[in-house]
Amino acid sequence: MEDGKQQVMAGDEPIIICRDMNKWFGEFHVLRNISIEVMPQEVLVIIGPSGSGKSTFIRCINRLEEHQDGQIIVDGIELSHDVQNIADIRRETGMVFQQFNLFPHLTVIDNITLAPMKVRHWARDKAEQRAMELLERVEIPEQAFKYPGQLSGGQQQRVAIARALAMEPKIMLFDEPTSALDPEMIKEVLDVIEELARTGMTMLVVTHEMGFAREVADRIIFMDMGRIVEEGPPENFFSPDIEHHPRTQEFLDQIL
Amino acid sequence: MAIKAQGQQENLLPAMLRDGRILQGIAQIIFVVIVVIVLNDLQTRINTALESTNQSPNFEFLQNRAGFAIADSGDYSSNDRYIDAFEVGFINTLRVILLGLAATTFIGIMAGIFLLSRNFLLRTITRAYVEVLRNTPVLLQIIAWYFIVMLSLPQQQESFAFPREGVRSLPLMQYALSFVVIFVIWQYGGTLRRPAWRMLVREAGIAIVVLVNLFGIVLVGAGSPIEFHPGIYISIKGVAIFELIPSSQFGVWMVFVVIGAVVAFAMSRYFAFITESTGQPIPRTRLAFAAFVGFLLLGWVIIGMRPTPSLIPVFDENRGEVMELEYEDAFASGLLTIEQELEFTRQPLLFRPPTLDRRGRNIETGIEFSPNYLAVFLGLVIYTSAFIAEIVRAGIQAVPKGQLEASRALGLSQADMLRLIILPQALRVIIPPLGNQFLNLSKNSSLAIAVAYTDIYQVTFTIINQSGQSVTGIVMVMLSYLFISLCISLLMNMVNQRYQLVTR
Numbered sequence: 001m002e003d004g005k006q007q008v009m010a011g012d013e014p015i016i017i018c019r020d021m022n023k024w025f026g027e028f029h030v031l032r033n034i035s036i037e038v039m040p041q042e043v044l045v046i047i048g049p050s051g052s053g054k055s056t057f058i059r060c061i062n063r064l065e066e067h068q069d070g071q072i073i074v075d076g077i078e079l080s081h082d083v084q085n086i087a088d089i090r091r092e093t094g095m096v097f098q099q100f101n102l103f104p105h106l107t108v109i110d111n112i113t114l115a116p117m118k119v120r121h122w123a124r125d126k127a128e129q130r131a132m133e134l135l136e137r138v139e140i141p142e143q144a145f146k147y148p149g150q151l152s153g154g155q156q157q158r159v160a161i162a163r164a165l166a167m168e169p170k171i172m173l174f175d176e177p178t179s180a181l182d183p184e185m186i187k188e189v190l191d192v193i194e195e196l197a198r199t200g201m202t203m204l205v206v207t208h209e210m211g212f213a214r215e216v217a218d219r220i221i222f223m224d225m226g227r228i229v230e231e232g233p234p235e236n237f238f239s240p241d242i243e244h245h246p247r248t249q250e251f252l253d254q255i256l
Numbered sequence: 257m258a259i260k261a262q263g264q265q266e267n268l269l270p271a272m273l274r275d276g277r278i279l280q281g282i283a284q285i286i287f288v289v290i291v292v293i294v295l296n297d298l299q300t301r302i303n304t305a306l307e308s309t310n311q312s313p314n315f316e317f318l319q320n321r322a323g324f325a326i327a328d329s330g331d332y333s334s335n336d337r338y339i340d341a342f343e344v345g346f347i348n349t350l351r352v353i354l355l356g357l358a359a360t361t362f363i364g365i366m367a368g369i370f371l372l373s374r375n376f377l378l379r380t381i382t383r384a385y386v387e388v389l390r391n392t393p394v395l396l397q398i399i400a401w402y403f404i405v406m407l408s409l410p411q412q413q414e415s416f417a418f419p420r421e422g423v424r425s426l427p428l429m430q431y432a433l434s435f436v437v438i439f440v441i442w443q444y445g446g447t448l449r450r451p452a453w454r455m456l457v458r459e460a461g462i463a464i465v466v467l468v469n470l471f472g473i474v475l476v477g478a479g480s481p482i483e484f485h486p487g488i489y490i491s492i493k494g495v496a497i498f499e500l501i502p503s504s505q506f507g508v509w510m511v512f513v514v515i516g517a518v519v520a521f522a523m524s525r526y527f528a529f530i531t532e533s534t535g536q537p538i539p540r541t542r543l544a545f546a547a548f549v550g551f552l553l554l555g556w557v558i559i560g561m562r563p564t565p566s567l568i569p570v571f572d573e574n575r576g577e578v579m580e581l582e583y584e585d586a587f588a589s590g591l592l593t594i595e596q597e598l599e600f601t602r603q604p605l606l607f608r609p610p611t612l613d614r615r616g617r618n619i620e621t622g623i624e625f626s627p628n629y630l631a632v633f634l635g636l637v638i639y640t641s642a643f644i645a646e647i648v649r650a651g652i653q654a655v656p657k658g659q660l661e662a663s664r665a666l667g668l669s670q671a672d673m674l675r676l677i678i679l680p681q682a683l684r685v686i687i688p689p690l691g692n693q694f695l696n697l698s699k700n701s702s703l704a705i706a707v708a709y710t711d712i713y714q715v716t717f718t719i720i721n722q723s724g725q726s727v728t729g730i731v732m733v734m735l736s737y738l739f740i741s742l743c744i745s746l747l748m749n750m751v752n753q754r755y756q757l758v759t760r
Binding site: 062063064081082083084087090091093094095097099101102103104105114115117118119120121122123124125126127163164167173 | 535
């Protein structure tokens, strides 16, 4: 309503809008004219070869990376150099990293309650109660008072998901959440993400797990060389009957 | 079968002597015996050598008259005993170490943060500072401070004094008002949503107020005459600063200080509890600090209102007689002795500016730092701060980038990120090497001998030369440094334990 911030009703309007977004790392053009809209409750899976700009793309959405050209509007708030807008957007988006990035000097429960208490100004009781609910949801309530270093990779990543959810975000960003995990722990993390998708959370997931992508995605986008090469529903994307862009076909031939 | 047969073939020693634990025990016993024999022999040789010159080590000589003067020595004189001279040296060493550790830590941390600054100029200048200091010998630096900096200061008669002596007119009302205006501007600026506007309003507003005052433009109220005394003298004889002497009212004021501290602590805990249970953010440290300062001022004001005798007996040297003067006049006359001032003042602390004697040669009152002390102090502090800067920089950089990204993604503010995420993780890397630098500084203080600062090493050296008691002297210096080093280690270990990480 003011300062370029317009509240949008959930449901019909997209919650994330990118228009002609461009980004360079020095001379290297990482993102080229990315334009995409994500609807509330949509699960968008982003796949592509490494170095194609998928991670950079979702890191732009909560301003961990700065885009140089074009527009990003998240939940009606435009991302610019306005620090207040950045803070508002970060409050509404949760992020899960490839390397978990838990705080090693805090217990699991303190990891989860920190942001709600400091950013949302919740009372400790409320934050801890919420944290325990989330730990139940990711099925490790018994680990609440351990330190991250005492947990397995899969458990750490589930704590990281609980930590992001504790801020009650409208959007969740997953940056290759299973890439640093042992094969047998991948499933426990994917189960949690799948369950989350069923509850109607808006999610952007960068992943290499094609089975999971097919299962959970409402829409898949394929990126290469900083461009969105192809997008569509998973049943089309993985269908051998549909004619794909040659680059997509090449990628699919290699992994399937 | 084959293995067993082979084992039996080589079985020449009894089983006991093939047991690794027993073999180790025997080796250790042999080693201890050798060490004891060598040490014993050494001691006999030293004793006979010293006895032949009639100098067998003892502690009785410490009671003898020292017979040499020491600069930087307070009320010590050459008629005092050796042990008194030694004590002066020990205290002088502590003066360098204690003040030095505080100063070098502060400068080192600032420089470490500057090394990581995004400001190119600041970062580069600090980098140059660190590299130059880190890569030249500390002895050279101490000597440079003494011969280049200290000896080029002005003569005592033309010493640099700040502020200049005299009466000046200051618009006190306007100063008080300026603080209020700055506070209002700051608060108003905080309500602006656009960061550009926020910065512009705050910085420009404050700059205008400060500049108006700096250029002496008087807009509000009249100036009131204020008497200025120099708070600091800098000359070739060193630096002299004002002293604050506890007066007869100091005890009463301390009661306010203690109550203030207790109230501030209680407030801080109470507000922490409120924040925990309701989530409402309260700037509890600031409020507690304000309460503490409030109590200090309240105490000062209340003591200022105490009844005082209306007439004070004053001895006038020129007339050679005692006069009864009104309270205000007595203080204004400048004839009161320091004891009388301390007795009758309405202030808990008496400010005594540094003053020169009549010929303008020597400092009469105030705390004095000799150029020798300053050379050692500055040399050690600046040299060590360069190492501490690197330790702090490395400690902060040792926190993985992912930690910052996770904090940002969660929406933590810059200040919370620094306080809750970066510092706890950086400190555990910083503290152990920081302790090493503290030990380095305290041991390097023995380089004071290069600029003839009378520290423990220099004084003991003189004692040894005069008495010939080299063994006793060196042992005493060793024990003193050992004592200081162990205290520092103990302290650092306690701090270290506090920040140890319980991850694995």
